[in-house]
Amino acid sequence: MLDRSELDHAIDLQQRSYCLLKWMASAVRDGFIEFKTAHNYSTLPEAALGWIDGHYLNIPADARVERELLPAFTSFFSTYLENSFDLVAEPGKQLYSPDAHCFCPMCSWLIDAPNLKTKRVGPRDKRRADKLRSDALAQLAIERSTPKTDSEIATYLSDHDCRRDAALIAYGHDLLERVNGIANGPAILSLWRGFAWSPSGSPIPKFKLTSDCILDAEQRLIDALLNRG
Structure with a gap:
């Protein structure tokens, strides 16, 4: 049997994750997000946690959680990045020089954020x-x-x-x-x-x-x- 409190928590994380996803894509497109800090993260959930924690106060209130909930939030958020979207195969990909772009999984995803589309269901x-x-x-x-x-x-x-x-x-x-x-x-x-x-x-x-x-x-x-x- 499913537990109501656990579902309430998961649905709240889902809604906030989606708000964050949309905000980040638009922020990259509008040039609001910069790639100047090197992040030593090897996995996407870990990179997302470090990135969101570092940009916490810039993120809209409906697209973030209390800091103590960040590990669960970033784990949930990473599932969107890994499994819900594909890159659009079109020219115009944003380019950053090696000295200005961190190549951690989070920043690598952010470069392509404006070019995302929903995955095809086969x-x-x-x-x-x-x-x-x-x-x-x-x-x-x-x-x-x-x-x-x-x-x-x-x-x-x-x-x-x-x-x-x-x-x-x-x-x-x-x-x-x-x-x-x-x-x-x-x-x-x-x-x-x-x-x-x-x-x-x-x-x-x-x-x-x-x-x-x-x-x-x-x-x-x-x-x-x-x-x-």
């Missing part, structure tokens, strides 16, 4: 998303002492409403993993579109993810598991 990613749905539903069935076979799980997921709810709880589990810097790549974009997009393939206007969305979906699936036997 067939493999969709299959991975299906596996995450199945695993989430199967785990929920076990927790409720109603274990199901793979065939039974597939039958549940053939129902549109169950499939949407399974996407929500799978996404909830992924949010908690991202707090620890674990990312599942574009499959998560596929899950997102399974509940935040309409069946016609467009974003649902004004959709906002909340803990209630996920926990209500979990309860509906529990009811379905118990009522169908």
